[in-house]
Amino acid sequence: MSEAPRVADQDNGRIMAIVSYVLFLVGWPTLHLATVAAVIIAYVQRGDVRGTVWESHFEAIISTFWISLVIGAVAVPLCFVIVGIPLMIGLIVWFLYRTIRGLVHAIDTRPY
Secondary structure (H helix, E strand, O other): OOOOOOOOHHHHHHHHHHHHHHHHHHHHOOHHHHHHHHHHHHOOOOOOOOOOOHHHHHHHHHHHHHHHHHHHHHHHHHHOOOOOOHHHHHHHHHHHHHHHHHHHHOOOOOOO
């Protein structure tokens, strides 16, 4: 029989999810060093929050990072032929949407 997550783990998951989203937003002016820190936090916390509302937040943080990295790696060289510029703008809007949505849901104690 699995044990229900403790309240302290729930509170810690919420705090770490909010910190991770804030680091995602702070990542833009820090050349994404803070973004990498947020992903590391998400990977470390993911196991501790299994079966809780916070699991969806850390999964969203991790997937947002990897999808953004891959699309960004494709879009940057394409910027030299103009095609990458709208792709980069779309990526930035998508990244900010997912981050802000996750932050709002974390503050409201809702799943991603």
